[in-house]
Amino acid sequence: xxxxxxxxxxxxxxxxxxxxxxxxxxxxxxxxxxxxxxxxxxxxxxxxxxxxxxxxxxxxxxxxxxxxxxxxxxxxxxxxxxxxxxxxxxxxxxxxxxxxxxxxxxxxxxxxxxxxxxxxxxxxxxxxxxxxxxxxxxxxxxxxxxxxxxxxxxxxxxxxxxxxxxxxxxxxxxxxxxxxxxxxxxxxxxxxxxxxxxxxxxxxxxxxxxxxxxxxxxxxxxxxxxxxxxxxxxxxxxxxxxxxxxxxxxxxxxxxxxxxxxxxxxxxxxxxxxxxxxxxxxxxxxxxxxxxxxxxxxxxxxxxxxxxxxxxxxxxxxxxxxxxxxxxxxxxxxxxxxxx
Numbered sequence: 001x002x003x004x005x006x007x008x009x010x011x012x013x014x015x016x017x018x019x020x021x022x023x024x025x026x027x028x029x030x031x032x033x034x035x036x037x038x039x040x041x042x043x044x045x046x047x048x049x050x051x052x053x054x055x056x057x058x059x060x061x062x063x064x065x066x067x068x069x070x071x072x073x074x075x076x077x078x079x080x081x082x083x084x085x086x087x088x089x090x091x092x093x094x095x096x097x098x099x100x101x102x103x104x105x106x107x108x109x110x111x112x113x114x115x116x117x118x119x120x121x122x123x124x125x126x127x128x129x130x131x132x133x134x135x136x137x138x139x140x141x142x143x144x145x146x147x148x149x150x151x152x153x154x155x156x157x158x159x160x161x162x163x164x165x166x167x168x169x170x171x172x173x174x175x176x177x178x179x180x181x182x183x184x185x186x187x188x189x190x191x192x193x194x195x196x197x198x199x200x201x202x203x204x205x206x207x208x209x210x211x212x213x214x215x216x217x218x219x220x221x222x223x224x225x226x227x228x229x230x231x232x233x234x235x236x237x238x239x240x241x242x243x244x245x246x247x248x249x250x251x252x253x254x255x256x257x258x259x260x261x262x263x264x265x266x267x268x269x270x271x272x273x274x275x276x277x278x279x280x281x282x283x284x285x286x287x288x289x290x291x292x293x294x295x296x297x298x299x300x301x302x303x304x305x306x307x308x309x310x311x312x313x314x315x316x317x318x319x320x321x322x323x324x325x326x327x328x329x330x331x332x333x334x335x336x337x338x339x340x
Contacts, residue, residue: 037175039166
């Protein structure tokens with residue numbers, strides 16, 4: 001990272017010259033996105049809770065382990081709204097001297113809770129299905145089981161569409177992951193129909209076999225969700241966002257080149273840190289103005305970006321000393337991150 005000469009003037013100037021992208025607007029957007037996430041969570045919780053209760057009543061009546069696995073998974077999916085809700089509430093808290101980036105990371109922790117919840121539901125569904133294979137039982141009220149499976153599909157598909165749409169709009173990977181989780185739950189609900197059909201034809205093992213198939217489907221969802229959550233925890237971003245940010249910076253008058261450029265998600269909001277190269281004959285005020293224009297361009301070009309720290313480096317001139325030489329022994333690698 002280059003020297004920090006430009007950082008303090010940049011911050012001080014923003015305190016004196018409020019900008020339309022600064023504090024109040026950023027807080028308003030953050031609160032609004034969190035509020036939308038909360039609405040999505042509580043609405044989907046109500047829909048999935050009602051679906052799970054209806055299916056649970058049919059499980060008690062019929063004894064279907066396939067439907068039991070689907071019901072348990074639906075209930076678990078509904079309950080994942082709780083850690084996400086806590087994360088959205090925490091994410092609204094302002095940064096302080098201990099949590100200088102705020103509390104947005106709580107959303108990533110909620111993603112880990114979701115992964116663990118999916119894992120537990122997969123284990124329970126598998127255990128129940130294997131037990132029924134070893135100790136077969138008749139499944140009764142098959143038409144009611146089939147109807148409950150359809151209800152499960154419709155409830156989950158509606159919740160999946162809602163969560164994924166809102167999650168993508170506000171930039172919440174955890175909410176998108178939860179929506180994809182619900183979508184697979186919907187398809188596993190349809191699988192229960194197969195078990196009911198097989199049982200109706202006299203195939204006693206159809207129900208527990210479908211229960212195992214549901215377990216396999218849950219594990220596929222677990223793989224995808226775990227990958228997305230892991231990427232967020234490891235500060236991964238879409239390389240296309242980096243390209244967009246770089247192009248926006250290079251289009252700013254006065255920016256000769258882009259040095260370091262880093263983006264990271266904190267909850268469902270993005271932050272950027274970058275070093276730009278400017279002419280070495282600019283005075284402090286002029287270099288700062290270029291940095292402000294660069295920050296402004298980033299805020300407009302990169303979706304979900306709410307903060308950017310821009311550092312101005314002087315363009316190298318032959319025969320002049322390296323302006324960062326004093327920092328060389330503190331830095332292991334000064335080159336830009338390698339392409340993903």
